[in-house]
Amino acid sequence: MDDSLLTVDDAADSPLSDLEHDRSRLGRSSTAERVADILRDRVTEGFFEPGQRLSEEAIADALGVSRNTLREAFRLLGHEGLLDHRLNRGVFVRILSAEDVADLYRVRRVIEGAAVRRRPSGQELAVIREAVADAERAAADDDWRGVGTANIRFHQALVTLNQSPRLDEAMRQLLAELRLVFHVMKNPRAFHEPFVTRNRKLLELLEADRPDEAAAFLEAYLDDAEQLLVRAYEPNR
Amino acid sequence: MDDSLLTVDDAADSPLSDLEHDRSRLGRSSTAERVADILRDRVTEGFFEPGQRLSEEAIADALGVSRNTLREAFRLLGHEGLLDHRLNRGVFVRILSAEDVADLYRVRRVIEGAAVRRRPSGQELAVIREAVADAERAAADDDWRGVGTANIRFHQALVTLNQSPRLDEAMRQLLAELRLVFHVMKNPRAFHEPFVTRNRKLLELLEADRPDEAAAFLEAYLDDAEQLLVRAYEPNR
DNA sequence: ACATAAGGATCGTTGAACAATTCGACAAGA
DNA sequence: TCTTGTCGAATTGTTCAACGATCCTTATGT
Numbered sequence: 001m002d003d004s005l006l007t008v009d010d011a012a013d014s015p016l017s018d019l020e021h022d023r024s025r026l027g028r029s030s031t032a033e034r035v036a037d038i039l040r041d042r043v044t045e046g047f048f049e050p051g052q053r054l055s056e057e058a059i060a061d062a063l064g065v066s067r068n069t070l071r072e073a074f075r076l077l078g079h080e081g082l083l084d085h086r087l088n089r090g091v092f093v094r095i096l097s098a099e100d101v102a103d104l105y106r107v108r109r110v111i112e113g114a115a116v117r118r119r120p121s122g123q124e125l126a127v128i129r130e131a132v133a134d135a136e137r138a139a140a141d142d143d144w145r146g147v148g149t150a151n152i153r154f155h156q157a158l159v160t161l162n163q164s165p166r167l168d169e170a171m172r173q174l175l176a177e178l179r180l181v182f183h184v185m186k187n188p189r190a191f192h193e194p195f196v197t198r199n200r201k202l203l204e205l206l207e208a209d210r211p212d213e214a215a216a217f218l219e220a221y222l223d224d225a226e227q228l229l230v231r232a233y234e235p236n237r
Numbered sequence: 238m239d240d241s242l243l244t245v246d247d248a249a250d251s252p253l254s255d256l257e258h259d260r261s262r263l264g265r266s267s268t269a270e271r272v273a274d275i276l277r278d279r280v281t282e283g284f285f286e287p288g289q290r291l292s293e294e295a296i297a298d299a300l301g302v303s304r305n306t307l308r309e310a311f312r313l314l315g316h317e318g319l320l321d322h323r324l325n326r327g328v329f330v331r332i333l334s335a336e337d338v339a340d341l342y343r344v345r346r347v348i349e350g351a352a353v354r355r356r357p358s359g360q361e362l363a364v365i366r367e368a369v370a371d372a373e374r375a376a377a378d379d380d381w382r383g384v385g386t387a388n389i390r391f392h393q394a395l396v397t398l399n400q401s402p403r404l405d406e407a408m409r410q411l412l413a414e415l416r417l418v419f420h421v422m423k424n425p426r427a428f429h430e431p432f433v434t435r436n437r438k439l440l441e442l443l444e445a446d447r448p449d450e451a452a453a454f455l456e457a458y459l460d461d462a463e464q465l466l467v468r469a470y471e472p473n474r
Numbered sequence: 475a476c477a478t479a480a481g482g483a484t485c486g487t488t489g490a491a492c493a494a495t496t497c498g499a500c501a502a503g504a
Numbered sequence: 505t506c507t508t509g510t511c512g513a514a515t516t517g518t519t520c521a522a523c524g525a526t527c528c529t530t531a532t533g534t
Contacts, residue, residue: 067489110347
């Protein structure tokens with residue numbers, strides 16, 4: 001071991017700041033949380049459909065973990081709004097009502113609305129720009145699933161303008177809930193396509209530093225998205 | 238049995254809609270949730286101090302529940318931000334950093350700011366008015382603890398103007414976290430007194446239907462509260 | 475003084491067990 | 505035919521005991 005390693009904790013932070021960024025992953029390793037990660041993916045991907053009951057025994061068996069551990073994972077996802085825990089009846093993939101969708105969009109108007117009224121830094125703009133470009137690329141490739149994920153990244157990037165970790169986290173959970181609903185859209189292109197150009201337009205308003213117009217534009221944006229979603233959704237209920 | 242009972246599922250919903258209202262009480266009874274309720278009270282009351290470790294064995298023993306059940310309760314409160322779960326080390330009462338306090342107030346500005354920009358209904362105003370009156374009554378009685386709880390009710394009532402259950406719930410959790418910090422104020426009067434009259438003033442702005450002024454007033458209100466809190470808080474850290 | 479090793483305490487996870495509850499089926503009665 | 509009561513299988517809620525893994529403290533040696 002050479003000297004540079006011995007003095008590392010005192011002076012040289014710059015090479016370590018990179019590592020420090022990954023530190024959040026270090027603590028992240030309990031079986032229950034890893035199980036929750038798997039189930040979260042399955043649910044948001046639509047592998048488990050809304051309303052479906054998740055059998056404790058079957059899933060614990062399939063994943064090779066004990067029922068107690070699986071229950072901790074269930075409890076986690078229940079708090080995220082993805083699973084519905086009914087006493088003595090089991091856990092079910094959450095079914096969102098039209099009223100739930102409306103509420104999610106109410107929250108989005110508040111959180112994203114506050115975000116676009118802030119003056120973004122160059123670095124923040126770069127992330128947003130990247131998400132817009134990704135969506136446009138995916139749209140050009142007819143990859144509408146890719147457009148959907150890029151779109152989600154776009155809105156998450158918007159929320160970071162608030163500079164609030166808690167709002168970032170709230171948005172994360174909100175979008176996970178929304179993904180439960182997106183699966184009812186049988187025609188993903190019709191749902192995603194209109195918003196690709198609107199993302200670009202919103203970005204331009206941010207770059208031009210016109211917050212009021214950006215906020216008004218976003219409001220209309222969210223109104224339309226909500227209507228599109230509710231109309232495709234309500235009949236099934 | 239008369240005819241009205243035989244046709245109950247078709248036509249006469251009105252007598253049943255009352256019962257349906259009580260359905261929420263049915264599900265609410267799992268041991269883990271009841272344990273979580275108890276611990277939540279203890280933590281927000283300050284019985285368990287921030288940083289204190291909560292031993293699984295000791296508490297499970299004291300409450301007469303198994304470790305597994307207690308763990309489910311811990312997980313619940315961890316998600317609410319009241320407990321800090323460190324892998325293999327146990328759960329601790331959360332210690333909020335000054336940065337956490339700043340973030341909580343960032344969220345408050347967004348959520349409460351959006352709330353006061355809405356036009357409140359008469360019923361909503363009545364609830365807010367009640368909270369303001371309660372705070373004034375408690376202040377007149379030198380009951381500064383009472384002022385604190387009335388103040389919390391005031392801000393919760395503000396958030397209901399958003400008409401969003403999810404924002405209400407977010408505010409509930411946010412205030413629970415903030416209560417962790419309030420305990421560092423050794424002089425509750427100095428902290429709560431200035432805001433009693435400001436609550437009244439904010440109410441008047443809402444009643445006068447002047448949303449922009451209300452929003453600006455709230456902004457200054459929250460800025461001052463945050464500063465007061467951070468100044469009393471930072472030294473201890 | 476410092477690094478290292480051993481030990482105890484506590485957590486993480488498992489598997490089994492039993493009580494409590496739900497749900498469907500089937501029989502009895504109006 | 506429709507409602508009601510009852511039974512039993514299946515599933516969840518909760519507890520308990522056990523063992524390995526991890527952390528913290530203390531003792532040990534250099």
